[in-house]
Amino acid sequence: MSTVIRPYGDTTGDGMVQLSFTLPIAHDKRAEGAALQLAAKMGLDPAMVVHAKPMGDAYTFFVVYGRVHHLVDLGQVQVVERDFPLMSTKDINAAVKKRLRRKLAVIGACIGTDAHTVGIDAILNVKGIAGEKGLEYYREFRVANLGAQVSVPDLVERARAERADAVLVSQVVTQRDAHLHNTREMSAAFREAFPAGKRPLLVVGGPRFDELAAGELGVDRIFGRGTTPREVASYLVHALVGAGKDV
Amino acid sequence: MKLDLDPALVARARALARRAGEPVVDLARSHTTVAVERAVLRLSGITGADPEGLPWVNRLVDAVASDVGLGGGVALPVFHALRAEGIDDLTVLAQKAAAGSVRFTRPSGRAAAAARTAARRAARSGVRRIDRRRAERERLVARHGDPEQRPWIYLIVATGDIREDIPQAQAAARAGADVIAVIRSTGQSLLDYVPEGETHEGFAGTYATQENFRLMRAALDRSSKELGRYVRLTNYASGLCMPEIAVLAGLERLDMMLNDSMYGILFRDINPIRTFVDQRFSRQVHARAGIIINTGEDNYLTTADAVEAAHTVTVSQLLNEYFAHEAGLADWQLGLGHAFEINPDLPESFRLELAHALLARELFPDAPLKWMPPTKHMTGDVFRGNLLDGFFNLAGVLTGQGILLVGMMTEAVVTPWLSDRDIALQNVRYVLGAAGGLREDFVPAPGGFIQQRAGTVLREAVTLLESIVDDGLLPAIADGTFGIMKRPADGGRGLDGVARHEDGYFNPVTEILEAA
Numbered sequence: 001m002s003t004v005i006r007p008y009g010d011t012t013g014d015g016m017v018q019l020s021f022t023l024p025i026a027h028d029k030r031a032e033g034a035a036l037q038l039a040a041k042m043g044l045d046p047a048m049v050v051h052a053k054p055m056g057d058a059y060t061f062f063v064v065y066g067r068v069h070h071l072v073d074l075g076q077v078q079v080v081e082r083d084f085p086l087m088s089t090k091d092i093n094a095a096v097k098k099r100l101r102r103k104l105a106v107i108g109a110c111i112g113t114d115a116h117t118v119g120i121d122a123i124l125n126v127k128g129i130a131g132e133k134g135l136e137y138y139r140e141f142r143v144a145n146l147g148a149q150v151s152v153p154d155l156v157e158r159a160r161a162e163r164a165d166a167v168l169v170s171q172v173v174t175q176r177d178a179h180l181h182n183t184r185e186m187s188a189a190f191r192e193a194f195p196a197g198k199r200p201l202l203v204v205g206g207p208r209f210d211e212l213a214a215g216e217l218g219v220d221r222i223f224g225r226g227t228t229p230r231e232v233a234s235y236l237v238h239a240l241v242g243a244g245k246d247v
Numbered sequence: 248m249k250l251d252l253d254p255a256l257v258a259r260a261r262a263l264a265r266r267a268g269e270p271v272v273d274l275a276r277s278h279t280t281v282a283v284e285r286a287v288l289r290l291s292g293i294t295g296a297d298p299e300g301l302p303w304v305n306r307l308v309d310a311v312a313s314d315v316g317l318g319g320g321v322a323l324p325v326f327h328a329l330r331a332e333g334i335d336d337l338t339v340l341a342q343k344a345a346a347g348s349v350r351f352t353r354p355s356g357r358a359a360a361a362a363r364t365a366a367r368r369a370a371r372s373g374v375r376r377i378d379r380r381r382a383e384r385e386r387l388v389a390r391h392g393d394p395e396q397r398p399w400i401y402l403i404v405a406t407g408d409i410r411e412d413i414p415q416a417q418a419a420a421r422a423g424a425d426v427i428a429v430i431r432s433t434g435q436s437l438l439d440y441v442p443e444g445e446t447h448e449g450f451a452g453t454y455a456t457q458e459n460f461r462l463m464r465a466a467l468d469r470s471s472k473e474l475g476r477y478v479r480l481t482n483y484a485s486g487l488c489m490p491e492i493a494v495l496a497g498l499e500r501l502d503m504m505l506n507d508s509m510y511g512i513l514f515r516d517i518n519p520i521r522t523f524v525d526q527r528f529s530r531q532v533h534a535r536a537g538i539i540i541n542t543g544e545d546n547y548l549t550t551a552d553a554v555e556a557a558h559t560v561t562v563s564q565l566l567n568e569y570f571a572h573e574a575g576l577a578d579w580q581l582g583l584g585h586a587f588e589i590n591p592d593l594p595e596s597f598r599l600e601l602a603h604a605l606l607a608r609e610l611f612p613d614a615p616l617k618w619m620p621p622t623k624h625m626t627g628d629v630f631r632g633n634l635l636d637g638f639f640n641l642a643g644v645l646t647g648q649g650i651l652l653v654g655m656m657t658e659a660v661v662t663p664w665l666s667d668r669d670i671a672l673q674n675v676r677y678v679l680g681a682a683g684g685l686r687e688d689f690v691p692a693p694g695g696f697i698q699q700r701a702g703t704v705l706r707e708a709v710t711l712l713e714s715i716v717d718d719g720l721l722p723a724i725a726d727g728t729f730g731i732m733k734r735p736a737d738g739g740r741g742l743d744g745v746a747r748h749e750d751g752y753f754n755p756v757t758e759i760l761e762a763a
Contacts, residue, residue, distance in 0.1 A: 022666045053669070056418050061666045112434075117514075118549060118623070147516055149437055173433055173451050207659070225627070 620654025
């Protein structure tokens with residue numbers, strides 16, 4: 001498949017985009033020229049500075065509209081497509097009950113100094129998100145949400161104590177790549193603590209992860225922005241219990 | 248009064264909050280913590296840290312606790328040892344104790360009386376330093392003036408490096424911010440010591456240290472002079488070192504402190520008893536220092552549903568008010584929190600927000616309410632986010648909020664960029680300029696949607712308070728009543744730093760603060 005597309009402003013193929021940025025100079029004609037130069041180097045031709053606003057006496061904010069000539073080849077796009085069936089709550093419970101014959105044990109936490117539990121809570125708490133109940137609501141799941149700022153050794157210990165089938169880790173803070181360091185530390189600790197084949201499934205989630213980086217970070221799956229509890233539950237069933245097509 | 252609330256019901260809500268809170272105050276009055284004891288010694292003059300960066304005050308309190316325990320308070324053993332060793336500097340004593348050359352004992356008789364006198368003298372001199380900073384603030388406010396408008400505009404800076412924070416804070420003040428909050432490094436709340444000195448490395452925020460406080464306050468004093476209005480500085484008295492941070496804030500003339508009664512318990516899993524003991528002491532210090540506290544009810548709504556849980560905010564505000572008054576804070580010092588967190592897809596969501604915000608306004612008419620922007624329903628759609636922030640600003644103006652935390656359209660995307668802050672302030676200025684006086688015309692229809700909703704929330708709050716009074720506040724917290732988090736009284740961090748008062752417990756700072 002090789003379909004080529006361009007950005008769309010109001011006419012097919014017009015290639016129009018908008019962007020905004022700040023330059024660390026005072027606002028004057030030269031500043032606007034500098035903004036146009038940047039836009040040109042980014043491939044906008046022609047480019048229009050539609051808005052320039054001084055912020056204090058050393059910075060200027062710009063909004064630029066312009067046309068790009070780049071082509072997007074859809075055949076070359078790489079993403080992680082969902083490679084498991086999205087199941088209903090009922091089917092998920094039935095699959096666990098029939099095939100695992102015990103509750104599927106999940107523990108979840110924010111690790112490192114990260115205190116943003118909104119993501120892990122949305123996936124685990126009964127309350128859920130966007131009208132979907134979290135994993136605690138699934139009858140055949142046994143869920144322990146350890147909350148914020150859990151240390152990696154504590155997480156490993158709890159995973160062992162709970163005989164966790166899966167460990168879910170949420171990471172929001174990305175300053176100095178903290179989310180990547182923490183994830184690598186976590187996956188290494190689990191690899192060390194469990195023999196191959198006995199290790200729980202490692203799943204991380206957060207708005208700034210690259211979903212393609214699971215292998216590099218040593219985890220089984222990465223979920224990005226907008227993931228729902230049912231997607232996670234479906235994945236866990238797929239990965240731990242088998243595809244469940246005949247349930 | 249625009250909501251026609253039933254005054255008997257309001258009075259009942261307050262009475263119930265008092266009954267729910269009293270057992271917790273009794274607990275706070277009969278326990279101490281390592282952090283309270285460290286705060287006492289900091290106020291008595293100890294400073295500095297060992298070569299590893301652990302403050303001398305921690306070394307000293309740990310040494311006293313291991314020799315004689317914490318239950319009698321550290322002041323007597325410390326001031327007795329000071330006299331016995333023939334030194335007059337607490338920091339030197341801490342160094343000797345760390346080297347293992349001092350044994351602490353509990354003095355009795357004349358030795359105890361002498362130690363008590365010396366401890367009181369040192370504590371008095373520390374409290375006087377806080378008093379002087381408060382008088383200095385009053386002078387500067389008189390000289391430069393308060394912001395012309397309400398709500399005060401509250402902006403956050405958070406670079407991790409105090410030297411980067413300073414120009415950003417000054418730029419924000421120039422662009423219209425009345426209050427600057429330096430957000431703390433993630434994780435500081437769980438450190439059982441206060442880092443020392445000027446810091447340049449933090450995660451998603453800057454460490455709260457005495458030196459960082461001093462540097463930022465001095466910079467904002469320069470801005471206040473330049474702008475002709477007193478620019479206030481905010482930090483966070485929360486986490487395991489809440490009482491010490493409160494003392495440092497008083498010593499460095501910070502103006503507002505985040506200081507919620509339950510936040511640490513619910514969102515940082517700090518032991519409930521530790522939190523309530525630390526909180527009472529820190530609020531006594533804030534009361535003395537003339538600091539406005541900000542409570543954190545907004546946080547419940549980020550984890551629970553903002554409509555279903557609206558009454559838990561009211562309950563928490565009433566509890567925070569009771570605990571604050573009990574600790575000596577006046578109404579003008581109560582920046583009770585609440586937030587604009589209702590799902591914008593819900594029909595009439597804005598009217599619901601107005602009902603909740605007005606309810607807080609009318610329940611606490613003399614408190615400078617802290618109005619917090621949407622975060623939970625902010626997505627990567629920055630354009631929609633900017634619109635939502637505009638409605639948030641409008642609700643703040645219509646309902647007479649005291650302190651408005653400026654919402655960022657890039658919430659949930661990045662820590663705010665310079666341009667995000669500029670756009671956000673433009674949003675605030677437009678709403679204040681276009682509708683600053685609209686509060687006068689905003690009178691909800693009698694018996695209409697807003698009045699009815701406010702009445703419902705108040706009734707739900709009273710029902711919840713009744714069950715808290717029956718079950719006890721600590722069990723209610725253990726059951727997940729607030730923000731869905733379940734926190735049992737015997738769990739959480741910092742419990743090992745709590746001690747029950749023994750006979751003859753002596754704390755010269757509490758003595759002075761409670762005599763006032």
